Amino acid sequence: MDMETAGPVVLDTLSRACSQDASVLKPAEHQLQQWETQPGFYSIVARIFSNHDIDTNVRWLAVLYCKNGIDRYWRKTAPHALAETEKDLIRKQLISNFNEPVPQVATQVSVLTAKVARLDCPRGWPELIPTVLQAVRCNDQLVQERALLTLHHVTKMLASKRLAADRKMFEDVTKEIFGYVLSLWNGHLSHFLQLAGSHDEGMMVAVDRCILTLKILRKQTAFGFRELHTNPESVNFLGSIFPHLEAMLDCRRSLWGHHSVVEKCERVIVTLTKILLDVLTMHPNSFLGYIKTTLQFVVKYNFTEKGLLFERFAVNCFNLMKGILFSETYKPRKSVQEQETVSQISMEAHLMVKEFFTFQMLAEICRRLVLQYFLLTTDDLTTWDADAEEFCQEEGGDSFKYSLRPCTEVLFLTIFKEFRLSLTPILMEMVQSIHGPCDPDSLEAILKKDAIYNAVGLASYDLYDDIDFDNWFSSTLLGELRVKNDSYRIVRKRVIWLIGQWVSVKLSVKLRPTLYEAILSVLRTEEDLAVRLEAAATLRSAVDDFEFNPEQLLPYVEPLFSHLFQLLTHVRECDTKMHVLHVFSFVIERMGAMIRPYTAALLQYLPGLWQESADHNMLRCAILSTLIHLVQGFGSMCTNFHDFLLPVIHLSTDVTQDPHVYLLEDGLDLWLMTLHHSPLLTEGLLKLFNNMPSLLELGTENLRVCLKIIEAYILLGPRDFMQHFHSVLVSSLSSLMTDIRAEGLILILRLIELVFRAFPADGPRLFSPMLPGLLKDILAPEENPMLMSMYLSLFSRVLLQNQELMWSVLEQTAPHLGQDSQQALGKLLDLWCDKMDWVSQPERKKICALALSSLLTVNLSTVVEKFSSIINMCVEVLHDVCRQDEVTGVQIDFLVMGDQDGPPESGMEGDQEDNEHERRKKMLSRQDPVHSVSLKDYMVSQLTQCQQSHGQVNFDRLMESVDPDISSQLRMFCA
Template sequence: MELLYPNLLTVLSLANGERNQQQQQAEAQLKIWEVQQGYHYLLQEVYLKTEVPLQERWLAILCFKNGIDKYWRSSKQNAISKEEKQQIRSRVFMLLSEKNNQLTIQNAHLIGRIVRFDFPNEWPTLFDDIVQYLEDLVFSKNDLVSTNNLLIILNQIIKTVSQVRIGRARHAMQSKAPLVVPILVRLYIKFFQEWTQTIDLSLMEVCYLCLKNLRRLIPEGFEQPHKNVDIVEFLKVSIAHLQLLVVEHEKYSSDLLERYVKCYSKVYYNLISVNPTSFVLLPCSQDILTTFLSLLELKAEVIYNSNEEENDFWETLALKGFMILKKIIAYIYKKGAVVLKQRNEKEEVNMAIKKLSTEFFTPQVVQHLCDLIINWYLKLKPCDLESWQLEPEEWCNEELSKSWEYQIRPCAENFFQDLISFFKDILTDFVLNKISNGLVKNNNVEDILVKDSIFSTFQLSSTSIANNVNFDELLTQIFIPQGLNNDMVENKIIKRRVCLIISEWVSVDCSRQSRLSIYKFLVTLMDPQNKLLNDKVVKLTAIQTLKSVIDDWDFQKVDIQPYINDFIQLSLIMLDEMDFTESKLFILNTLAMVLERCNPLVPIDTLMQVLAIVPGFWQMSTDTNEMILKTALLRVLKSLVVTLNEKSPAAYSICLPLIKASCASGNSENYSLLGEDGYELWLSVLQYCPQSEINNQIILNLFELIRMGLLEGTESLPIVMSIIRSYSLISPQLFQSEEALELFRILSGYLSNMRDDSLAIFIALMDILMLECGDNQLFLNNLISSGLFSALVHYAIDEKQAVVSANKAFLVLSRLAQKSPETFFNILNHLSIDKEPFLTKWVDYYKSNGNPRNKKSNLVGLISLTLFGLKQGSSIVIQLWPTVIKYAFLFMEELNEDGESAVNLYDHDFVYEDINDYNYLDPTIAPHGENIRYKSLLERSDLVYTVKVSRLIHDTLTSLKQTLSSELFQTAISSTDAYTMEKLHAYRT
C-alpha cells in the first residue's frame, strides 16, 4: 500500500479496531511505513487535525513519539531526513489550541524529545519562538487555552534540557533564561492578581504553570540568580504570595492551591540545593527562612493533632521547612562546600555564612528550634498512641520502615541530629538539662510523652555528645530505672524509648558491665509472665535492641552466656504471639544472629527446640506475602547447622528436603525467592558435614541440582561454586561423571570473565580436584573434553589478565604437572597448544608469586616438567632449564625448609582462602568438617608438605645423570649462569 495521508488514516483506524486479522495487517503496515521518508510528517498531520477521531489522533501521536526515539538521530539506520525534521519542527506549535489535556501532555513529551536532539544546533531560536508566542497569546489574543498548553510544553522542555549534563544544550538554555524569565514573571504576577480577585480556576491553573516553569528554570538556568533583577523581584513577591495563601488557606482551599504552596517550597528548596550561596545572598532569603520557621511553630499543634486520613497539607509544608533549614545548616557547617559545581567567589561564600550565623542561627534561635522540636515534632501523636493500642504490630513495623524525607517525625529526628551535630556547643548542656529536669514529671500521659520526646533527643545525640557524658552512669542510674518503672500503663512508652536509646548508644559508648545490665533489662521486657510489661511494641523494640547489641563490634559472647537460653526461649514464645509476617521475620532474623554470634555457647537442647519450630512455620508460609518467612527460616537453619557443627546431622531430616525445595530451579517462584538462602544453607550443610556422613546418599543426590544453579545463578555464582568445591572434598568421585563434564563445560565458559571472588573459589576447587583426581583418567577426560583445561591455559597466557590472576591458573596447572608431566605434555599436544609461549610465560610469571605455598607449588610443577622435558630432548625445556634450576636454588635461600620455623612455613595463605575464617575469628570454635578434610588432603597429597626443594633438586640431578648421556648432562649443567653453576658444583660435591 502506498504511503498517502488517506491510506495512513485508514490503517490507523484499522489498527485501533478489535483484535483480528485486519488489525494485525494494519499494525504490520505501520511497521513497514515507519522506515519510509514522509511517514512521521504524515503522522504529525493526523494528530494535528482536530476533526480526526480522537482514537486515531492518539495512536498517531504515540507512533510519532516512538519514531522520534528510533529514527530522529541522523546516525540511526533509516533516520528521518533533515528536510522532514525541519518540516516537523515548523509545525510543533500548531496544536496549542488542543482542548484534550492528555493529548497536550503527549505533544509536550514528544516536543521535549525533539528538543533533546535538536537544541541548540538545529533549533537555535526555540526559546525566542516560545517567548514570542507567549507575548502574542496573552497580551494580543488573550487565548487562555493556548497559553496553558504552551506553558505545559515549556515546562517539559526545561525539564528535558535541565537533565542534560554533556553537550551544549544546558548552557544554551542558560543563555536564553534571561529572556524567558521576565515574561514568565510578568505572566505569573498578572494571573495571580486576576485569580485571587475572581477565584477563576482556569486562571489559577495557568498561573500555577508559570510558577512551575519558574521553579525549574531559576535553579537550572542561572549561575548567580541573586544578581538577576527579575528573579529577585519574583522571589520577593513569591514569599508574600505564599504568606497570603497560607493565611487565607481556608478561603481558597483546594487541591490546586495546595499545589501552589508546595511549588513555592520547591522553588526555594531547589535553589538551595543547586546554589545555596546565591540563595542566602538574596535580599528576601531571611524572609523565606523566617516564614518557614514561623510555619513550623504556628502549625505545630495542627500537625501534631492530625492523622494519616486527614489532609497532609501542613505536614508537607513542615517537611519542606525542615529540609530547607537542614540544607542551610549543612551549608554553614561545611563552609559552602555543598555542591561540587559551586562557582561563587570565596568572599561571597564567607559573606553568606556570616549572614546566616549572625542574623539567623543565633543561639536563641537554635535553642528555640530545639524546644519546638521536642514539644511538638518528636512527641508521639494521639494517632500514634491510638495505633499502638489498636494495631501494635502494624504500628511498630511502620515505625521501623519510615522514611525521613516523607514523614514528619522521622524528618524532625533527622533535622535534630544535624542541629546537635552542628551546634553541639550550644545544645549539649541544653539537652542534658532538659533530661535532668524532666525526670521528676510522671503524673499523666502528657508528662510521659514529653519525657519520651526529651529522651529521644539523647538517643539522637549519640555521636555528637558522647565525649561530654558518661553513658554508663546515665544508663544504670537513669534510663534503665525509668524503663523498669511501672507506675502507669503508659510507661510502656518510656520502656520503648530506653530500648531505642540502647540501640543507638551501644556502638558509641557502652562498657561490658553496662551490657550485662542491658541483657537483664531486655530479658525483663520480653518476659510474658510480667503482665505489666507484656506489650507487643515493647517486645519488638526489645528484640530489635538485642539485635543491635549482638551485632556490635565490641560484643563479647561470654558476657551474654547466662542469658542466651532466656533470649532464645523468649524469642520462640514471641514468634507464637505475633500475627504479622514482618514481626515474625524480624524475630527470626534476630534469632539467626544470636545463634551465629553466640556459637558454640548455645545449649544443644535449646538448638533442638529452635530446630523443631521450623517445619511448622514452613508449612504455614504458603502465600507470596509469607514466602519471605521461608528465607528467614533458611537463615535460622544455616545458623543452627554452623552452631551444631559435628552434630549437624541432627538437622538433616529438616534441612535436606528444604534445600531441595528451595534450590530446584524447576519451581521458578520458590527458586527466585528462596534460591540464594537455600544455597547458603546447602553450603553450610556440606562444610559442617562430619566425616561419618560424607557417604549420605541424600547429600550426594543433591549434586545433580548444581548444574542448573550454575547456569541460572550469575549473581550467586560464588556460593554455587563454593558448593561444588565442598563436594570435591566430600566425594571427588562425582567429578568423574557425566554430570561433572557438564559442570566443567559451563565453568570453561565463565572463566575468562570471572570476578575475583568467583575466581578465588574456582582456583581452590580445581586445586583440590587436581590433588584428589589428577591421576584419574575419567576426571582428566572430563577436564579435556569440556574445554576447561584449554580455557585454563588460555586464561594463564592471556595478556589481558593480571599477573596475579594468571599465576592462580598456573598454580592449578602445576598440580597436574606434579602428578604426571608426561600426561601434561600429552594433553598440550592433544589440544595443539604451543608449548613455547605457554612455558615461557609460566617461567616468567613465577617470580611474581607472592606467598611461599604458591611459589613452591609452581616450582615443583616446573621442575617436574623440566626433568621430563630434558629427558625427551624438548628444545623449549632445554632453554628454560637454567632459569628453573636457578629459581630452585634461590627458593632454598629465601626459605630454609630445614630451619626451626619450617613446621609452620606453609600453614598460611592456603589456596582455599577462607578455610581458616572461623578459627581466626574465635579459637574456641572447633574446626568444621571441611576444614579437617582440606587439611588432611594437603598433608596426604600436597608435595608442598611432603617434598623439600633440596631433595627435589637432588633427585632431579640424580635422575638426569642416570638418564642423559654424560655429554648431554654436562651441556645442561654448563648452560646455567655463574651463580647456579656454583650452587650445582657445591651441591654435587
Template sequence: MTAQQSAERIYYILKDALTQQAEVRKRAEKALRDAEEKEDYFASLAAIATAPNDQAESQSTISTQISVWISYIARSDFPNDWPNILSDLVQASKKEDGSVVLHALVTLDMVLKQLASRRLIPHRRALYRVAPMVFSELHNQFCNSLNILLQNAAPEEQLKMHFDVLVRCMKSFRRLINYGCENPADIAQLPSVMSKIVEYPDVFMRGATIGTEFQIRLSHLASKLVRVMHEGHPVQFQAYLPTFLKLYYDTIISYTPGVSHDRTCYQAALFLKNVAQCPSYRINSTTIAQFKAAPNLNPKPQGQASADTCRDIVLLFFDDDRTDLLIEAMITKIFVLTKREVETWAADPESLILDEDAAEWGAQSLRHECEELFKMLLIRDKPRIVPKILKLAEAVSKDKPLMLDACYRAVGRAVYDIQGAFDFEVWLNGHLGAILQSDYSDNLGERIIQARTAWLVAQFAEQLTRDSRRVINPLLVRLVTFMERDLVVALTAAKAIQTLAEDLGFHAGDFAAHLHVCLENCFRLMTKCDAFETKRDILGTVTCLVERCLPQHVAGEVELIATALPQMWENTGVISEHTNERLMEKRDLEGGLDVSGLHEKSSGGEVLLRTSIVGLLTALMRKVGAVCVQVERMNRMVIAVLQFSLDMSKEGGGLYLVEEGCELWSALIAASTKYTKEVRMLFPMTERILGVDFDNLREVFRVMESYALLGGDEFMNEFGDALKSILMRALGAVKDRGCLAAADILNSMLIRFPGQGVRYMAEILRDMLAKVFAKRESQVVSCAFVGLLARAVLTNIEEFETLVLERDESKCVDLMDCLVENLDAMYGLAIRKRTVACLCMVMRRYWASEAIRMRFGAVASVIVQVVRQEENAGKRDGAGGEGGKEFCAAGCQVRGGG
C-alpha cells in the first residue's frame, strides 16, 4: 500500500469515526486502534493534516473535526512518537493551494492550543525548542499576507484567504508568546510583529474609529496579542510599554459612543488596567507624592529591562494631566447610559436592571473594565482626584441628567476607595435628599437620577448613621410605589432596601413601622414583573427583611405572606398577560416570532423562583414558626411546598429542591408542637430521598431526629422499623460524616426514650459493637460509636446486657478494652465523663469476673485522668472541682463493691 493510499484509508476511517451511526463508529474506532500499531500511522495523519483530500472547503465540518482529532493525538504523542507534526504543518502552510494552507494553519493553531495545555516541565521545554522555528515561518506568512492586503493586489476571494491567514497567524503568535517561550527575546521576529501593529494603526488599531469587519477583527486580535504578551512577560514588555500605553490611552480618549467598537476598546481598557495594577512593577511601593519629589526621573525604555524602570514608565505616563483627562473621558463617554439603554428603560426595564446587576458581578464589558481602571487611578492619588470628581458631579446642571447619572455612578463604584475623603451625609442632607423626596415625574431624566440616587444610597450603606436611615427608609419604601409608571425606579429602590437591611447598621425597631407597607409593595411589584430573575430578587428583599426584623414584628405579617405566596407558587412557569402582549407586539414587528416552547425555556427561571419561595418560607418558619403553624393558610402552603420539593419523581421538584426542602422540613418540625396527620404523612419521603443517593444524608437525619423528638412513642410505633432500616443501611454505606450524623440521632433517641431506647435500637447497637471490635472505622467514628455505647449502658444496662452483649462475658471484656483505648481520642469532657461512668458501672456489675478485675488498673488510671480534667475545669469555672470528688467516689464504689 502506497503512502497516499494509506493516508486516504486513515482519512476515511476518521470520517467514519465521526459519524452519528453507532455501528459504523465502533468499527471505525477498532480500525483506528489497529492502524495505530503500523509504522506509517503518523505519516498518514500528517498527510491528512496537510492535504485535506476531498474537502471542498477548508472550514467544512469534517475538516475541522479531523483537525481537532489530530490536535488531541499530537498532545499525547509529541515529541516522542510524533516529533515532526509542527514542522510538517509549517511546510504545508507554504504551499500555493489556498485550501491546503488554511487547513494546515487551522490544524497548527489547534495543535498549539493542545500543547499549551500541558503543564509538566519536560513538555514545556519541548514546545520551547520548536517555538522560534514555528514563529519564524508564520512570520513570513504574516508579512506576505499583510502586504497583499495593504496593496489590495489580489482578487476579492484571494484577499479573503489572506485575511484568514492573518487571523490564524495572529492566534498562533498569541499561543507561542504565552506558552512557547520563557523569554520573548528568544523569538527574533517578535519585534517585527509588534512594529507592524504600531506601523499600521488603520489595520490593527481601529477600536475608537469605525472600520470594516475585517479591520475590527484584526484590531481585536492585535489587542489580545499585546495584552497576552504583557500579562505573560510584563518586565520584558518594557521596550513596548510607552508605545502601547499611548496607543490604548488614545483609544479610550477617542472613544465615541455608538461609533467606536466596544469589543476592541474593551481590550484597550483591560490593557491599561492590567498595567496600572501589574504586581511585577510594584507600583504601590511608592506614593505619587514621593514619585513626584524624586529628581531626574527619565527612564529609558530601550535599556535593560527591570521592574523599577517599568514602574517609572507607568508613573510618568499617568501624570496629573493625562489621568484627569482619562477619568473625565471615561465618565463623560463610557459611564453615561447609552441610547440603547435609555430606550430599554421604558421598553424592557427588567432587562436593564439585570444587566446592571451583572455589571456589579464583573461581567466582561467596556464599562466594567473602565470602572476598574477608574478605581485604580483614583486610589493612587486619592487626595487630588476625589475633589475633582465631586466638583465635576456638583457642576453638572439638572438639564443634563445622563451626565449627572454618570458622575453618580463613578462616585458609587469608588465607594470603598474614597472613604475618608468624602462625607456622604453632606450630599444626603442636600440635593440627594431632595431627589428622594420628589414625586413621580414624567421627565425620564429626573426618574433616571432618582433611580441612581437610590442606588447610590445602597452603595454608601455602611456610612449611613441611624438618624439618616430613619429618614431614608420611608423614602425608599415610597419609591417602590412608582411601579405603575417606572419599574426601574421601583426595582432599584427595592434592591436598596435589601442592601440597607443586610448592613450591620440596620436597626429592626426603626424599620418596624414601614415593614407592612414595604412587604405589600414588594408583592405588588412582583405582579408587575415578568422575568423570573427579577421576581427572585424581590423575594430576596422580602426574605432579608424577614430574617433581619424582630419576631414580634414579623409575626404580624404571616397572614400577608400566606396570602401572596400560594398564587405565586402556582403561577411559576405561567406566562403573564403582559408578557403575552409584548411577545405578540414583537412578533408583529419582526414579521414572525416562534414562541412555541417558551414554557420549556423558562424552566431555569422557574427553578430560581421556586427555590426563592422555599427559602422565604424557611426563613419565616425559623423566625416565627409557632405563629406559622397556627395560621391554617400558611400551614397548608408549607405542606404543599414540601410535598413538591421532596418528591423525587419526574413530576416533582426533588431533583433540584430537595436540599432547600429538607431545611424547610426541619424548620417545620422544630416549630411544631403537635404530631399532626399532615406532618406524619411526610416522613416516608426520607426513604425515597435516601433511595436516590446520600447527598442529603445529614439534612434527612436532622429531620428524622426531630420526628423522633416530636412524635415520641406514636412515631416509633408507626415508623420505628423504617427508621432502623435507614440507619442500618446508612451506617454500612456512608463515610465518616454520615456515621457521625447517625450516631447523633441514636444519642437523641436514647435520651428521649430512656425506657425503650436500647430495645428499639438493639440491632443497630449490636452492629455498632461489631464495627468497634473489628477496628475498621476511623478514629473519630470509633470514638462516636464508643460514646454511644456508653450512653446505652448507662441508660439501661440490663437490656444492653441481654440484647446487645447477649450475656457474653467476653464481649463485655472487649467492650471495656475499647472504652479505655478510645478515651484519649474523645473530644469533650462530657463524653469522657460518660465513658468513665460506664466503665465504673460495668466493673461493678462484673467484678466477680477474673478478666474484669485484671483491668482495674487501666480503669483506675483513666478515672484519675478524667478526675484531674474535671477538677481543672472546675477551677477555671470557679466550681471548686466538685465533679472530681464525685468521680473519686464512683471509683471507690467500684473497688468497695469488689
C-alpha cells in the first residue's frame, strides 16, 4: 500500500465506516478488513488519528483499528507481521502526539502506546520513557496531562509482565523515574489542598493530576521494588500515606456539595488505600512497620461514631484489617526449620495484633460489625420490594474485595475465628438480647434480629460447642417462622437461611422431618418470594448433608415438588430459574429411584420451559442437567418421555445448530444416560446417531463420551445399529486414528474390541481394512503398556475367532516388514512373549492365553519353534486366573461365569451401575470366551489335538522342550 496515494482512500473508508447507514457501513468495514494485512495500512491509520483536523469519530475509529492491528500483527512471529520500518513510523507518531485535544481519543492513544511498550520497551523503544518524562516536565498543561496519562498506561502495562527479565526491567524503570513521579504527586497534592479551601476552578485539574500520578506510584510501589523498606523514597512515600489520607478525608468533608470534586477526592482516597493493600499483599515484610497505624486508622474511621464514610473506602479498610489477620507472614511459626528473620517478623506482627485487639476493642468491633454493618439498609429493602430476585442474588467469589456486605461478613468471620474465645460470649449475649419473637411493627427490632441471626449463621462451625441448636430450633426458630406478619418476612428469610447454615453442623437426624415441614411452611405461594427462594436453598443444603436419609424426605416429596414447581413458574430471571432447577436436580439425584412417582408435574412443565428458554442457553444447560437426573431416577421408564427427550438431545448435539456451543457437553451426557437406561433401541434413538459423525470430526475434546455413546448403541441394539451404521463407524474410527494420542487410541481400540466381542465372526472382518496397519504398529517399538495390552488383546480375538483372517492380515503386513508371513508370525509371537507382562488385567491375559492356545493345533514350523514359549505364557496366565476349590481341591478358572454370576470385580469395564446398560454388559460377558470358556480345559483339549496331529513321538519331543518346572505346573493345573 503506497502511503502517499492511499491515505485519502483510507480516510474516506474510515469515514464511511462511521456511518449509521448499514448499506454504507458494511462495504466500508469489509474494505478495511481487506486492508488489515496490507503493508503500510497501520502507519496511514496512525497519521489519521494524529491529525486533529479530522472528525473525532473517524480518529477514534482509526485508533481502535490500530489497537487491533497491534494485537494481531505486531509480534515478529505473527502471520502478516508488520515490517520494522512501519512499526518505527507508528512509534514515532505515538510519542509526538501529546497534545490530543479530545479526552476519549487521548485515552485510546495512551492505551495503544502501552500495548506497543509491552512488546518493545525498553530495548526496541528506548526513547519512550525519556520522551514521556520530558513531556511531563513541559509547562503546557494539556501536554503534561496527556503525558501523565500515557505514563500511567505504560506503567500499568509494564507492571503486568511477570517473567524475571521483564520484572528486572520494570524495577530499573521504576528506579529511574519513581523519585520524579513522587515529587509530581507531592506537588500536585499540595496545590490541590491549597485550592480546596478557595474553591478555585483549578481544583479539578489539580486533582486529576493527583489521580494520574498516584496510579503510576501504585504500580511502581507494588511491582517496582524488591524490598520497599530498603529504598528511602518508597519509605518516604509509604510514611506519607496516612497523613495524606487524613487530609483528603477532611477535604472531602469540607467540600461536601461539590459532587464532582468530592468524587475525585474519593478516587484519591480509594487509590491510597489500594496502595496499602498492594503493599500488604506483595511486600508483607515492608508493611510490618505500618500494621499498628493501619489498624488504628481503620478503627478510627469505621468503628467509631464517624460511621460509614463511603462504601469503597470502608471495603478497602476492612480488607486491610482482614489481610493483616489473615496473612501467613504474620502468623507465629511453630517449625524450627523456619527462617529466623521470618520468625522474628511473625512474632513482632503477632505481638502488635495481640496488643491492639484488646477485649474492649474486640467487643466494640464485633458489636459495630453486627449491629451497624450487618443491618439491612433502606436501599436493600427498596430493592427487595421492587425485585425480590435481584435482592436474592448471591455475591460469591471475590465480591468481598469490592462489595460492602460480603466484605463485612468476611471480616467478621476472620476476626471471630482468630478471637473465638473472646467473641463467643459477646455474640451469645446479643442472641439472648433478641430471644423470642420481636414486635412485628418495630423495624428496628426486626433488623437487629436479622443482623444477629446472620452473625450466628456465619459463625456456625465456630459456635458448635456453644449453642444447643436442636433446642433452639425447636423452641425458638420454628416459632419465628410461624409469625406471618408481612414485615416479619425479614426474620423468616433469615431464620430459614440460618437453619440451612446449621443443618450440616448440628441438627439431629430425628429433627429432619420437622425441618422439611418448616421448609414447606415457607415455600407456599402466599409467602414472600425472597423467603421462598431462601427456603429452596435450605432444602438443597438439607438434602446435601452427609446424614441425609431419603426415606425421611419421602412423605414430603410431593408437596415440596409442587411448591418448587410453582416457584419455578413465578420467577422471571434466568439465573433464578437455574437455582431452583438445581434444587430439583439435586433432590432427584439424592432420592434415586424413589423419586419416580413424584416427577410427573415437572415433566409437564419442562417442555414449556425449554421452549421459553430458547434465548437463555445457560438455563437450557440447567434443564439438561435436571433431565440427566430424571433419566437416572426413572430408569427404563424414561421411554415414557422420549418424545420430549430425543429432540432436546438432537438440538444439543447438532453441530450445525448454534446452541450446541453451550449445550453440547450436557447434551452428550443426557444422550449417554438415555441410552444406558433405555430397554430397547427405538427408531428415534437410531436416527439420533446421525449427529455422531460430525461430533467425531470435532476432535478429541468430547471423544471419551462419544465413544461411550457408541458403546451404548452396540450393547443396546447390536444388529440394528451395525446394520445401519457399520460403514460410518469404521470410516469415522479410521479417520480418528490417523492423528491421535495414545490415550485416545486406547479408547478407540476398546470400542473396536467391543465390536469383536459382540460379533465374533463378522466384527474382525468389518474392521479388516484397519488390521494390517494396526499389526504394523504392534510390531513397531511401542513403549506404552496400556496400548500394547490393547493391541495384544485385539489380535488375540482375531486369532481366536477368525484365524483365516489373521493369516490374511499377516500376509498383507509381511512384505512391509521385508519378511514372509511365517516370519511375521514369529516376530509377533516373540513380541507377545516379551510384552506379556505389560498385560495387567486378568481378562486380557486370559484372552491372550486362549489365542495362543488356539495355535497349538496349527501345523506350522513357526508354532513348533515357539511351542515352549507358548506353553510358558499360558501356564503363567493359569496362575493368574485359577484358584483352588476349597472342597475338591481342584484348580478352577474363576473368570468363568455361572448362570447367575456377573463379571468379576476386576472386569475390563468401568464403574458398575444398576441400570439396563450394565445388564446388557453382563449378558455380553456371559457369551465372551473369557467368561464362558475354561482356560485349563481349553488347553487340555488343544494339547490333546496337538498330540493326535503330531503323533506321540513328536509331541513328546515338543513337551521335552518345555522347562520341567513349567511342565510340572501344567500337569498340576490340568490334573
